[in-house]
Amino acid sequence: MTNSIQEIADADFILTTGTNTTEGHPVIGIQVKKALRKGATLAVVDPRKTEIAGLANYHLRINSGSDIALLNGLANVIIAEGLWNKEFVTERTEDFEALRETVAKYTPDYVSEITGVPAETIKEVARGYAKAKNATILYTMGLTQHICGTHNVFAVANLTMLCGQIGKESSGVNPLRGQNNVQGACDMGALPAFFPAYQPVALEANRTKFSSAWGVDELPSKPGLTVGEIIDEAGKSVKAIYIMGENPVLSDPDANHAAHNxxxxxxxxxQDIFLTETAQLADVVLPAASFAEKDGTFSNTERRVQRVRKAVEPPGEAKPDWEIICMVSNALGYPMNYGSASEIMEEIAKVTPSYGGINYARLEQGSLQWPCPTPEHPGTKFLHAGKFGRGLGKFHPVEYIPPNEMPDEEYPLILSTGRRRYHYHTGTMTQRTGALEVFYPTEYLEINCIDAAKLGIAEGDKVKVTSRRGEVELAAKITEIVMPGMVFTSFQYPDVPINKLTNAARDPISKIPEYKVCAVKVEKAS
Incomplete structure (x- = not known):
């Protein structure tokens, strides 16, 4: 997030897109509700009538995968009506004319044809966002899990810069992370093209820096494979894989293909805390300690680094992840000997500029938000104050393209997937609590009453959902939460492995799969 969670409560205008915030991120949902109580305007972009959509002043119920058209349409209105922040655009950005030229054809009427959102609603939301003193945009994987996910984010960034809604409090571009330390993992270099703190492996100066820090002669200059690419190459160019805290047998698209590879x-x-569906395929399972059984830090969605303190001993042979990694490294011939998690944080501070001022002594006094480059630095509440990291903010004009797989005669419905409030990711932990799985025991398929009537499906009927990649059976829930032509379910239930159906087509830049749109057919299970 460019801004902090608590700042959301003081925003005058909140635009959420591709995020079921109150269910997927309930803590952040509380801040949205606070803002609404203070009089903020909320616009929700989502094909589903989610809980947060029910709170909104505007629910822009777009056709799945038409985000770029909508965002360009908002920019079109703002430019056509002279509402953009001319001072900000002139002083702090470049390539505005390219954006103006691209969005010129995305008139409200044209965008309405693509998205299904009324032209007048597009105009009203554009005006509200542009005229707000402080407007913030929240998004999650409903925006990014498309073949054009990176371009979707470009379109969001274009809108924020166009209106000068960035680099100040209660504004910005705010992706809400889906897991508790995704941000920290990326910060530490768990990305194929970067060393820690997003320092590119392609730059010789970075390779020299880390070669020296890590005591090795040479580090590769070529980026590695992404997670999806690794799975694709499993059994081919990739002969062995080491998986930590991930369950691709349930979470990867086209899951039958993932399991086969x-x-x-x-x-x-x-390496995991439970014997997951993926661990059951492993030659070796390394038992890891849970968050309560180790010392360390988590870096959350607002860039906040927080201490985790060991409360209980890990069971059996389980050990903290860093200890297991050190043992494996030593066995492979590269000495890696740390005495504690605190020592590792000291090394992080030396090689990671944004974490340069963070250490355990300071974290004992409270959490810190990076960038925090020196021991005296208080941390950074929001990013891009005064100027962007690259200097001028660059507009990236983008064009709408439809999803990779659209409905047809054989597969006439769109399937989208997401999360439920009561469970977490693939249920590895929340299906073992003795409470949550009792309270919310089974998954169901949301289907509109019009489609259900056509298919002869009644509430609670067992249905078979089939795509070009596989089939899954589950109970039907007839509802107006989804539009006609769309069905929805979560990926969080091992007994409903819905990712057997989803499409592995990827964004060519981020390599993120298009989980949010795939063509399916639904029929009563025999």
Whole structure:
């Protein structure tokens, strides 16, 4: 997030897109509700009538995958009506004319044809966002899990810069992370093209810096594979995989393909706190300690680094992840000997500029938000104050393209997937609580009453959902939450492995799969 969670409560205008905030991120949902109580305007972009959509002043119920058209349409209105922040655009951005030229054809009427959102609603939302003193945009994977997910984010950034709604409090571009330390993992270099703190491996100066810090002669200059690419190459160019805290047998798209490729490996290692569906395929399972059984830090969605303190001993042979990694590294011949998690944080501060001023002594006094470059620095509440990291903010004009797989005669419905409030990711932890799985025991398929009537499906009927990649059976829930032509369910239930159906087509830049749109057919299960 460019801004902090608590700032949301003081925003005058909140635009959420591709995020079921009150269910997927209930803590942040509280801040949205606070803002509404103070008189803020809320516009929700989502094909589903979610809980947060029910709170909104405007629910822009777009056709799945038409985000760029809508965002360009908002920019079109703002430019056509002279509402953009001319001072900000002139002093702090470049390539505005390219954006103006691209969005010129995205008139409200044209965008309405693509998105299904009324032209007048597009105009009203554009005016509200542009005229607000402080407007913030929140988004999650409903925006990014498309073949044009990166361009979707460009379109969001274009809108914020166009209106000068960035670099100040209660504004900005705010992706809400889906797991508790995704931000921290990325910060530490768990990305194929970067060393820690997003320092590119392609730059020789970075390779020299880390070669020296890590005591090795040479580090590769070529980026590695993404998670999806690794799975694709499993059993081919990739002969062995080491998986930590991930469950691709349930979470990857076209999950049958993922499981088949993992089974084709010469060697699979899984390090986890439970014997997941993926761990059951492993040659070796390394038992890891849970968050309550180790010392460390988590970096959350607002860039906040927080201490985690060991409360209980790990069971059996389980150990903290860093200890297991050190043991494996030493066995492989590279000495890696740390005495504590605190020592590792000291090394992080030396090689990671944005974490340069963060250490355990300071974190004992309270959490810190990066960038925090020096021991005296208080941390950074919001980013891009005064100027952008690259200097001028660059507009990236983008064009609408439809999803990779659209409905047809054989597969006439769109399937989208997401999360439920009561469970977490693939249910590895929340299906073992003795409470949550009792309170919310089974998954269901949301289907509109019009489609259900056509198909002869009644509430609670067992239905078979089929795509070009597989089939899954589950109960039907007839509802107006989804529009006609769309069905929805979560990926969080092992007994409803919905990712057997989803499309592995990827964004060519981020390599994120298009989980949010795939063509399916639904019929009563025999």
């Amino acid at each position: 993992l089974e084709s490996l010469d060697f699979l290692v899984v």
